Amino acid sequence: MILVFPAIAILISMGIYAVLTQKNMIRIIIGISIVESAIILLLGAISYIPDGVAPILDQPYDTVVDPLPQALGLTAVVINASTTAIMLALVIKLYNRYQTLDIHEIRKLRG
Amino acid sequence: MKKINFDKVFSFILVSLLGLFIMKVLYSVAGEEAARFTADHYISYGVDETGAINIITAILFDYRAFDTLGEATVIFTAASVVALLLPRHEASMLKTEFTPVVQQSIAFILPFLWIISIFLISYGHLSPGGGFSGGVIISAMSILIIFTYGYRYMTRRFNVKKLSLIEDIGALAFLTIGLAGIIAGGTFLANSQVGIYPGPPGELLSGGLMPLSNFAVAAKVGTGLSVIFLSLARED
Numbered sequence: 001m002i003l004v005f006p007a008i009a010i011l012i013s014m015g016i017y018a019v020l021t022q023k024n025m026i027r028i029i030i031g032i033s034i035v036e037s038a039i040i041l042l043l044g045a046i047s048y049i050p051d052g053v054a055p056i057l058d059q060p061y062d063t064v065v066d067p068l069p070q071a072l073g074l075t076a077v078v079i080n081a082s083t084t085a086i087m088l089a090l091v092i093k094l095y096n097r098y099q100t101l102d103i104h105e106i107r108k109l110r111g
Numbered sequence: 112m113k114k115i116n117f118d119k120v121f122s123f124i125l126v127s128l129l130g131l132f133i134m135k136v137l138y139s140v141a142g143e144e145a146a147r148f149t150a151d152h153y154i155s156y157g158v159d160e161t162g163a164i165n166i167i168t169a170i171l172f173d174y175r176a177f178d179t180l181g182e183a184t185v186i187f188t189a190a191s192v193v194a195l196l197l198p199r200h201e202a203s204m205l206k207t208e209f210t211p212v213v214q215q216s217i218a219f220i221l222p223f224l225w226i227i228s229i230f231l232i233s234y235g236h237l238s239p240g241g242g243f244s245g246g247v248i249i250s251a252m253s254i255l256i257i258f259t260y261g262y263r264y265m266t267r268r269f270n271v272k273k274l275s276l277i278e279d280i281g282a283l284a285f286l287t288i289g290l291a292g293i294i295a296g297g298t299f300l301a302n303s304q305v306g307i308y309p310g311p312p313g314e315l316l317s318g319g320l321m322p323l324s325n326f327a328v329a330a331k332v333g334t335g336l337s338v339i340f341l342s343l344a345r346e347d
Contacts, residue, residue: 005137013130020122055166057158066150071170074243075182082189085339089193
């Protein structure tokens, strides 16, 4: 369980590294998606309680994991899908206008 | 000798520091035994108060239904923005044709996916699932249809206008369910707190208005994500 936190830190760092260094816009979107997935993993990890059962209470229970971060994780998944779709739509528009996916080329062609 | 890219080195150092910082914060947060008052309340009284044995659905559609309304608005906005940004007759991406084997197996799978999605939606307050998961499976069905049979086949059956109509009906249904809380004498989207009969916990008809809002949100999410994908995959 305790090994999840390094995984989350590595995933967030990987995503931000991709955003900082990549030139292709699709790769930047992949980096942002990696960060978003790491956040969902974090929400799942902080809701965990040792020996807790899933919060579906159809039988007697001792400990139950925290249901609140899981509900927020569901929200985060939907919002990730929406933001990714909008980013991809903007990339399609930019490609139609500049005929390139390189973010440095687009910066040069201002105006 | 290869030239060292100083941007990449600098980014790597920054990102490593950030990762160490995040790890330190996470370990220090996990070390403390924080009191979870809201979670304890939801777990101890959630079943009696809402009539739903799935506490996550109880949170999403009863305690924090207003959050869910905001979430549905985000999908609505995203679908509108994507449909607005991408004009027709541009951006072709799906020119590949699959073999009959793929087409036949997808045709075999689709009814089962439909059953799974309806099961997840209608049993959302009793078992893992709910309106969001079922709606996402519905949109996955439309994505499978677009990939295997092509964009034209999909639009002949369901064009964007028809899907948007279903999405609007879902959103309006959810808002109408929210008005029931006001009519019963409480706040907007209030459910069991204002005396709407929650039903026996564990039965299919329980949880007050939760099954209805599950269906409304599923219609909204499923068609909303389908509209987003249809707009992204639009071909000439």
